Amino acid sequence: MTEAVAATRRSRITPEREAELYEAVLDLLREVGYDALTMDAVAARTRSSKATLYRQWGGKAELVAKAVRHNKQPGRAGDVDTGSxxxxxxxxxxxxxxxxxxxxxxxxxxxxxxxxxxxxxxxxxxxxxxxxxxxxxxxxxxxxxxxxxxxxxxxxxxxxxxxxxxxxxxxxxxxxxxxxxxxxxxxxxxxxxxxxxxxxx
Amino acid sequence: MTEAVAATRRSRITPEREAELYEAVLDLLREVGYDALTMDAVAARTRSSKATLYRQWGGKAELVAKAVRHNKQPGRAGDVDTGSxxxxxxxxxxxxxxxxxxxxxxxxxxxxxxxxxxxxxxxxxxxxxxxxxxxxxxxxxxxxxxxxxxxxxxxxxxxxxxxxxxxxxxxxxxxxxxxxxxxxxxxxxxxxxxxxxxxxx
Known part of the structure; x- marks a missing residue:
């Protein structure tokens, strides 16, 4: 797939919606783990269609990897330097x-x-x-x-x-x-x- | 279920065969993890029928718990006491x-x-x-x-x-x-x- 096609596909959902989807995937991962996580459950929880999920991400492995990449570590900003x-x-x-x-x-x-x-x-x-x-x-x-x-x-x-x-x-x-x-x-x-x-x- | 009925059910397979089955379950757990482990896979690997597995153990959770209970820790016999x-x-x-x-x-x-x-x-x-x-x-x-x-x-x-x-x-x-x-x-x-x-x- 070319960059242009990828951009077109990506543009179908907003960044806010994308973030929401990733959060839902991370929640499901925490609750049931990777193997028991189904695209049906992601679709249900995020009120999306499975077709959209597959079109946008290709499959479960890609969707989960993206969600992990999107995961915000708490309080990452700023270095810690207390002197000891x-x-x-x-x-x-x-x-x-x-x-x-x-x-x-x-x-x-x-x-x-x-x-x-x-x-x-x-x-x-x-x-x-x-x-x-x-x-x-x-x-x-x-x-x-x-x-x-x-x-x-x-x-x-x-x-x-x-x-x-x-x-x-x-x-x-x-x-x-x-x-x-x-x-x-x-x-x-x-x-x-x-x-x-x-x-x- | 009474003790007698349980004994009858259990007696259908030999202890050796039971040990073999548990080993296969533990191997599958190591390879694919609990969620991806299916009774079909256990049946295929151990050349048993699924009906036998369900009759004998009731279900996946029971079978896996039994297999874990059966797991031999390596070299467990004998206390260690070297003086330091x-x-x-x-x-x-x-x-x-x-x-x-x-x-x-x-x-x-x-x-x-x-x-x-x-x-x-x-x-x-x-x-x-x-x-x-x-x-x-x-x-x-x-x-x-x-x-x-x-x-x-x-x-x-x-x-x-x-x-x-x-x-x-x-x-x-x-x-x-x-x-x-x-x-x-x-x-x-x-x-x-x-x-x-x-x-x-």
């Missing part, structure tokens, strides 16, 4: 409220299986959910190293995302409740800062 | 080889979404996949506390499973490769032991 690693990690955590954390956690769960064997969806998942987080944690850690707070050769640096995303993802599995600010702040003080050799208080 | 926290954590990690770890990781992913909203499956998942691990880590940590290696009030004790299961689950998401022994041993030395205030070497 503890301050920065706490500030990053506090940018998402408990409701937003529960939503991210549900979205991660809804996509975890589907991204395997769907390279386009995996790419969207990584680029829009995982990598923005990784980039921020890397910046915060680099500053801690520059300040002399964390040693440049600390072996925990390589594992910062496994610590953070891991605790986030494992929380529901282990405690049958979603991750919260309180949970993550305690975890940062008890686990992450000691691993970096930084006192928690 | 590092030795014990390494020994627990080395009990599953890389292939078994990849299988556990895939199974966890295949079930992560489904356990929400399916209480019986959640119970099987927790009792047979999560809690046996938790019990072992608790024993190992208790001994470290008793030896005076870890302080009884160390705040990381509460998070041992979030650290371990979290890194295990996050590995594939972050690195696009399954958890391995090498990965987990490095993670234990870089993160877990420092969090407990124990030197890594």
């Amino acid at each position: 690693l503890r301050g920065d990690l706490h500030a990053l955590t506090l940018r998402a409220d408990d409701c937003e954390m529960e939503q991210s956690s549900a979205l991660m769960r809804g996509l975890a299986m589907a991204v395997h064997g769907n390279p386009d969806l995996l790419k969207a998942f990584r680029e829009h959910l995982i990598e923005p987080e990784m980039a921020e944690f890397r910046r915060v850690l680099q500053r801690a190293v520059d300040r002399g707070e964390v040693r440049a050769d600390n072996p925990a640096i390589r594992f910062v995302m496994h610590m953070m995303i891991g605790a986030f993802a494992a929380r529901t599995m282990i405690d049958e409740q979603p991750p919260t600010q309180d949970f993550l702040l305690s975890y940062i003080d008890a686990v992450v800062l000691p691993a970096f050799g930084v006192p928690a208080s | 926290l590092r030795g014990d954590l390494h020994a627990l990690t080395l009990r599953a080889d890389d292939c078994e770890m990849e299988q556990s990781s895939a199974l966890m992913r295949g079930l992560a979404m489904a356990v929400h909203g399916n209480p019986d499956l959640l119970k099987a998942f927790r009792e047979h996949l999560i809690e046996p691990e938790m019990a072992e880590f608790r024993r190992v940590l208790q001994r470290a506390v008793d030896r005076g290696e870890v302080r009884a009030d160390n705040p990381a004790i509460r998070f041992v499973m979030h650290m371990m299961i979290g890194a295990f689950a996050a590995r594939t998401m972050i690195d696009e490769q399954p958890p391995t022994q090498d990965f987990l041993l490095s993670y234990i030395d870089a993160v877990v032991l420092p969090a407990f205030g124990v030197p890594a070497s």
